Amino acid sequence: MIYAALKTVHVLSIIVWIGGMAFAHFFLRPTLAQLEPAVRLRLMHDVLGRFFQAVLVASLATLASGVWMIGRVAKQVVQSGGKFEMPLAWTVMAVLGVAMVAIFMHIRFALYKRLGRAVAGSDWAAGAAALAQIRTWVSVNLGLGVVILLVTLLRWTA
Numbered sequence: 001m002i003y004a005a006l007k008t009v010h011v012l013s014i015i016v017w018i019g020g021m022a023f024a025h026f027f028l029r030p031t032l033a034q035l036e037p038a039v040r041l042r043l044m045h046d047v048l049g050r051f052f053q054a055v056l057v058a059s060l061a062t063l064a065s066g067v068w069m070i071g072r073v074a075k076q077v078v079q080s081g082g083k084f085e086m087p088l089a090w091t092v093m094a095v096l097g098v099a100m101v102a103i104f105m106h107i108r109f110a111l112y113k114r115l116g117r118a119v120a121g122s123d124w125a126a127g128a129a130a131l132a133q134i135r136t137w138v139s140v141n142l143g144l145g146v147v148i149l150l151v152t153l154l155r156w157t158a
């Protein structure tokens with residue numbers, strides 16, 4: 001029961017995180033490209049601010065539920081006298097998942113702050129540069145997320 005609840009939290013968090021990145025990258029950003037920089041950057045700053053709040057919670061929930069599930073399985077195996085060996089797909093997921101969380105923290109606490117300072121000072125060139133960097137790192141995270149999903153759901157490493 002606890003395991004199923006952890007997995008539900010894990011997958012729901014990932015849906016919010018990956019789904020939000022796909023929406024922002026493929027649908028929102030191209031549509032806003034036609035707006036004036038001042039309007040576009042203010043709007044993106046506000047939208048991303050709300051989204052990143054949710055991703056902060058989702059990314060920590062993903063990490064915590066993932067580590068917790070591994071801990072539960074390891075404990076059960078050891079208690080029943082076996083030796084725990086992590087499946088390769090889980091190792092790939094954990095390593096790439098931690099990388100995704102680290103990249104998100106860089107986006108949220110370095111690049112997004114830079115965007116905020118540029119918007120506050122009406123420095124649209126600096127704002128556009130910060131937003132371009134956010135876009136690059138979001139696409140890296142989206143790519144990593146899709147790789148994890150393929151490895152996990154298609155059992156590519158089994």
Ligand code: HEM
Pocket residue numbers: 007010011014018062063065066067069070090093094095096097098100101144145146148149152153
């Ligand atoms: C942050 C580190 C992460 C750790 C430690 C971790 C660990 C785990 C564990 C232990 C499971 C349970 C597997 C099972 O019961 O078969 C799981 C399930 C899953 N994880 Fe992760 N995970 C992490 C991040 C991610 C990320 C970033 C994604 C997607 C982008 C992801 C996608 C999934 C999916 C889709 C499942 C369900 C798999 C299934 O039921 O077949 N995980 N994760």
